[in-house]
Amino acid sequence: MDILKLMIVFGVLVVMLWLKRPLYQGILGAAAAVCILFGIAPAEAFNTALLSVTGRGTLSVLLVFYLITFLQRMLEKRDFLNLAQASLNGIFNNRRINASLAPVFIGLLPSAGAVIICGDIVENSVGPYLSPEEKTFVTSYFRHIPESFLPTYTSIIIAISLTGGRVSVSSFLVGMLPLVFLLAYLGYLFCLRKIPKDTGMPPSMDKRGDIRSLCRSLWSIALAIGLIIGAGMPVYAAVACSIVLSVFINKFTFSELKPMFLSAVESKIVTSTICIMIFKDIMASTGVIESLPGAFERLPVPGFLVFAMIFFFGTIISGSQAIIVLCMPLAFAAEPKAGLALFLLLMGMTYAAMQISPTHVCLAIVSEYFGVGMGALIRKTLPVIFVFAVLLIGYYVLLSHVFGL
Template identity: 25%
Template sequence: VLKDGNYTPEHKLLTNYWFRHIAEFFWPLYAGIILTEAITGLPMSKVSLMQFPLSLSMAVIGYFVFIKKIKNNNSTNSLFLSSVWSMLKSVWAILAAILLYGIFKVDLSISVLIAIVLLILVTHPSKEAIKISFKKSLSPHLILLIFGVLSFQMIIEISKAVEFIPALATTYNLPEIIIVFLVTFTIGILTGMVSAYVGLGYAILAGFLYQPELNSGLIMIAYLSGFAGVMLSPSHLCLILTNEYFGSDLMKVFRKLIPAITLLMIAGLILYFTPWPGLFIR
């Protein structure tokens, strides 16, 4: 879409980088979503549905901040619409599983099985493709990651460290949402890893997020804040590689990326103060 010389390397990077991360708020195959359920107990379907408006907000912000600046011509529009259509064709089976589980209360394993069968019937993949997919789905790395995170969570709970952060907030009269933002954003920007701010941050913030009661609104804010930190992290591998590919100036990138992330945070705060997150309390 951006082949001519009218677009700076920074604009190309930002457009690519922004839209590549839109699905991280709801895609159930992302480690962040899987770990959120494993740690907080909030079902994946509810996490995905609750956070889906954040992906929509990100798409709208990306359109007005980045896409609008692309010269409007038939070729560009055609390629953009084609990309959107391709994305929808790729995610329909996953969305079907989420809807079956979240809305129609079908058991998660059965919902996923139905979605897989439908996907195979519609796309007719080869036996080799199916074999490779199943092999990749049994990721030892993800299993070890979940085991490590849950072990860390258990240590935090046994040591009573889980009570320290809420007590600190009470002592200094700090709003819960500020503490949640600071912890997850800081971990996100320092590590550049989703698994770090979910795995470490959520355990540290257990007293706010899921103990003694589940707080779906703060879980959403924790995820969004950590995501914002990761997107702005100089150590984020995705940003490093994309910057290297386009040969862009990172300082110029951050000057345009920070306002976009700020708009996304504002959208998340507006959503937080609506009844929406409360609909997903188990």
């Protein structure tokens, strides 16, 4: 019965997006459907929403968005994003590399706001050769590849800690490498190859100068990433450090910075983010996630596929962290001999599901940036995710049955 209710909830969301309603309206409609179908009283729903809006998690996400957007405004003011694109042109002279490598690099920054910077670079790199929907896909897809394997992301750190020592960070990184290359190749196969390699510019005669220009244009992002990975600094603190240093190094005046304090507030992004957080918390309060294992266990399929489906559909419903915390211990308890192979399968499914989940904040941000509906982005992403999921299952069978991992 819970599965049917969930289908109705997401049916409401899909219909509202299909009717071209703003994302926040679709999310609120889905949240209202959850309250009606699961019998959540208005007072309880209001309290949950209030706690969600004022919660540290939501406020920290909004702060990170604000700081990332502020940093983006500074980069735009000094024309550093165009300089980065020109530098990549000089180094590689290849539109495809510009459109994919820059989002991958910026994706090392574990913040949804970073997708805005990626969007700028992709827009300038691909020009008229891709449709707005395809630009949205390229930006979102390549920006999130680092999220599949980097242990700087909270979900990966939490997941590894829940395996009871059966999976280490190093083994996870090594095991993910083939999947990372697979993701990059699928992105090229489905979309990137449509872009001509030629940038229309002659090859650079000063590649060292181009490398220096690239460093000059993106050092603030690289610094933030380094502080997060190397010093374990929170994202908001690392980005704030980059902003402060950039003020002095790039010689910003107060008159230049003043309008950025207001322009860094993206009202659509703030509204969508708050609504998504409310929806996730209301959904979590129903306890429906805990019922998913029982529903899938009745299916006549192998155990690893049961958990693969739980993680895939559970992530679409509630996001990656919730399903990892609730179901990773369950998976490893149910499969006593499970190790790296099962972990890679479940994390791969979680990653794949996040790329088409309406609860994924980044999808809302990048869709708003390019002015396309989230439904269009999900439709463009689905075929790639389907192929990845099928090959991921084959990878699991290879690792578990041939290599015994």
